[in-house]
Amino acid sequence: MSETVVNLWSIPLLVVIPILTAIVLNLLYNRVRAIRVASVVSAAALLVVSIVSPYGLQWFTGQPGVASDGSYTYSTSIFSWKLSLEYYFGPLQQILIFTSSLLLLFVVVISTRSLKKDFGPYVAIMFLTYFSTVAVIMVNDFYHLWIVVEIGSLLVAGLVAASGAGSAQKAALKYTFFSALSGSGLAIALALILGITGYANISDAISFLMMTDLGNMYNVLYISFAFLMLSWIYAGGLAPIHPLKSDVYRSAFPHATVLLQAQSKVMLVAIGLVLLRMFGGLPFAREAMLSISLLTMILGVVMALIQTDFRWILAYLIVSHSGLVTVGISLGTPLGIVGGLFQAVNDIVYMSVLLLCCEMLLYFNNGTSIRSSGGIAKKVPWLAAFAILGAFAASGIPPFNGFQSELILIQAALGGGLPEVAAVILMVSVSTFIALFRGIYSIFLKPSTNPLPEGSESASSPPRGMPIILGILVAITLILGVYPQLALDFLTESAVKVVYVPWVP
Amino acid sequence: MEIKELRGLRGVVAAVALLIIFVGVISSFIQLEGNVARGISEEYNKLAYRMAPNNLASWLYDYRGFDTLIETGVIYVGAVVSVMVIGRGLVGLKGMREEEEVAAAPPIALKTETMPVLLKYFALPVVILLLAYGLLVVTSASTSGGGGFQCGVIISSAYLLSVVAYGRRSPLNMRKKALVAFGALGWGLYTLIGLPGYLTTNFWQYNVGADLWSGLPSFPAAVPEAFRQIFGEPFKLALHLEEGVYYATSGILPIINVAEAFNVIGAICLIFFAFVYGWSDSAEGVEK
Incomplete structure (x- = not known):
């Protein structure tokens, strides 16, 4: 095994910078210029760190590992039980954190220009949401995974409740109440795993299970699997709690939903990979994960088809496409996992395009209902173009990125002897197209039948730079669609490790 | 969801689900009884005395110190979000028509003038004792049970008692900006105490005062x-063991505990303040 650095400099920066920025922004409260400068500089710094960072581990607090002979070591080529909390930054982490950092930068630029009132605490919560996203994908410890999921749920509630609207606060309250189950599920799973293995470090717990005959303790392992899966369902908004999560996506400002959906997808990936690494060998474990994923895909897209508001359509499609991510992971083969991970990256990007287009509708259309006036394409052609391109990517139409990841997922399903799963993926792809273009036609393409009365349009112009931001995101969907290897190079190693050496983070 | 909604099929499903969870958890704990693997805990216990006689302090603030930083963050975020709901x-987006905002809950009517005289005289010494107890708990975190969390809760209850007994004329009348700053100072200090270790070893929050491992x-x-x-000398302890006197230092742990205390005081008192007085940005310390 090659030597990996255990005190990687970049990992602490990726988690500490957002925390400190959030504390400062909360104190700045209503000082608009200072908040704008601090948040943009901080988000840009995080983006740079995610790009330039090498790969390695961070053993927080610097405690060594305990080798089999009882000696202490910092060498990763010697097997040891870890005393420290361990984070890992590898290719998978890099691409997901880079994507999240880019979105954070865009969302910060947009929100600090478009929000009124005292938005320091709100932007602070955005930074902490980013923190929970990057922490959950890097952590290799059950206990810390629990805490990150717990704080992540609170932050979701905060971002949603911040609008002060009655429906948003109701959605936030409902989500907080039920997401407490996610944290509790993880806490019970953690307690049981600790009881069985004695190790909170995920790699160490897996190593222990591989070295030890559990005897009749397998029942306990199954119970802990069930609770971890419960937290996976709640943290990611999978069926049957998809209405709660879609309510959250719809109730937040669309720019906030960009971060929320990224957080959900990354949590699904992080917890999903832990489920596979830890319990992938248990009979029926992957089947249970696959069933939930398929149910989520189908229910999400069916609900999206019957909505009459573009925000609701997107909210349910985000849920449905979360199922696409998890279906790949649940297949448990290297190709399936690569497909799931690639789908997560793609999904985060193209949903961001659609959500930001949705936010622009608040300025140009005075709402997002598909029963509204129509004819937006004539008024704002660039917005219509971006919405259509985003919809193409989301529907899996070549040459956009969604096509490539869905193709890999279909190949993985067929390769795994599950043609019915491939059929469902195809069905979701087609239904996504119908749901999105039903909304896009009504809002953008249909001739305006009922022009907005004079003075009813938004009094404010949209944030400057939005076409550039949308252009960059659409370019990414196109580049990844034409040259998928760019992303696949980051994902393949992680997928192979999960299947063949699950004890390696 | 109202209770009546749980009647019928939905209630049956909920009851069955709860029953399955209950049976699963209880049967697991029964199976684990006497079979719990000690794992890494043995190693933690073996090492703890080299830093802080209170093993729990070593566990929470050193070996698992970064975990605890994020747990501290849960309290901080809980306060920020709760107070956000209050106002x-x-x-809102500039120039947008807004959906009707939720009417803020009216402040609690604290009628301190009706408080019995005896209680008023009794409350002040209790508040002072609680403050002293809180300080004792935080300063002895490394050597005995307790720490920043506990100190924060004790001092917050002193604040709560004083506000209930004396209202705005409370001797512990902290302004809301001060409470926000307390929380920020607490979580910020806890975060930044990781910096000395990071700058010298690249390990975030390495306990440079205790420095158990640089000899490896x-x-x-x-x-x-x-x-x-x-970071070591000010917190040096002499342990009188049968084998002789042993010197150790808990390093950054006492500073972390103080930071933790600030965070908890700021967070809990801020939530309490907002619920009692409501939230108004324009009038600092004036009841709505």
Whole structure:
């Protein structure tokens, strides 16, 4: 095994910078210029760190590992039980954190220009949401995974409740109440795993299970699997709690939903990979994960088809496409996992395009209902173009990125002897197209039948730079669609490790 | 959801689900009884005395110190979000018509003038005792049970008692900006105390004062003597054991505990303040 650095400099920066920025922004409260400068500089710094960072581990607090002979070591080529909390930054982490950092930068630029009132605490919560996203994908410890999921749920509630609207606060309250189950599920799973293995470090717990005959303790392992899966369902908004999560996506400002959906997808990936690494060998474990994923895909897209508001359509499609991510992971083969991970990256990007287009509708259309006036394409052609391109990517139409990841997922399903799963993926792809273009036609393409009365349009112009931001995101969907290897190079190693050496983070 | 909604099929499903969870958890705990693997805990216990006689302090603030930082964050975020619901930091898009905002709950009517005289005289010494107890708990975190969390809760209850008994004329009348700052200071200090270890060893929150590991050949960096002195000497302890007197220092742990206390005081008192007085940005300390 090659030597990996255990005190990687970049990992602490990726988690500490957002925390400190959030504390400062909360104190700045209503000082608009200072908040704008601090948040943009901080988000840009995080983006740079995610790009330039090498790969390695961070053993927080610097405690060594305990080798089999009882000696202490910092060498990763010697097997040891870890005393420290361990984070890992590898290719998978890099691409997901880079994507999240880019979105954070865009969302910060947009929100600090478009929000009124005292938005320091709100932007602070955005930074902490980013923190929970990057922490959950890097952590290799059950206990810390629990805490990150717990704080992540609170932050979701905060971002949603911040609008002060009655429906948003109701959605936030409902989500907080039920997401407490996610944290509790993880806490019970953690307690049981600790009881069985004695190790909170995920790699160490897996190593222990591989070295030890559990005897009749397998029942306990199954119970802990069930609770971890419960937290996976709640943290990611999978069926049957998809209405709660879609309510959250719809109730937040669309720019906030960009971060929320990224957080959900990354949590699904992080917890999903832990489920596979830890319990992938248990009979029926992957089947249970696959069933939930398929149910989520189908229910999400069916609900999206019957909505009459573009925000609701997107909210349910985000849920449905979360199922696409998890279906790949649940297949448990290297190709399936690569497909799931690639789908997560793609999904985060193209949903961001659609959500930001949705936010622009608040300025140009005075709402997002598909029963509204129509004819937006004539008024704002660039917005219509971006919405259509985003919809193409989301529907899996070549040459956009969604096509490539869905193709890999279909190949993985067929390769795994599950043609019915491939059929469902195809069905979701087609239904996504119908749901999105039903909304896009009504809002953008249909001739305006009922022009907005004079003075009813938004009094404010949209944030400057939005076409550039949308252009960059659409370019990414196109580049990844034409040259998928760019992303696949980051994902393949992680997928192979999960299947063949699950004890390696 | 109202109770009546749980009647019928939905209630049956909920009851069955709860029953399955209950049976699963209880049967697991029964199976684990006597079979719990000790794992890494043995190693933690073996090492703890070298830093803090209170094993729990070593566990929580050193070995698992970064976990605890994020747990501290849960309290901080809980306060920020709760107070946001009351009205601090609600946002809207410029130039947009807004959906009707939720009417803020009216402040609790505290009628301190009707408080019995005896209680008023009794409350002040209790508040002072609670403050003293809180300080004792936080300063002895490394050597006995307790720490920043506990101190924060004790001092917050002193604040609560004083507000209930004396209202705005409370001797512990902290302004809301001060409470926000307390929380920020607490979580910020806890976060930043990781910096000395990071700057010297690249390990975030390495306990440079206690410095248990820089002597190992595979330790990737060296801790400067100045850092050991600054963060170690002030917190040196003499342990009188049968084998003789043993000197150890808990290093950065006492500072972390103080930071933790500030965070908890700021967070809990802020939530309490907002629920009692409501939130108004314009009038600092004036009841709505």
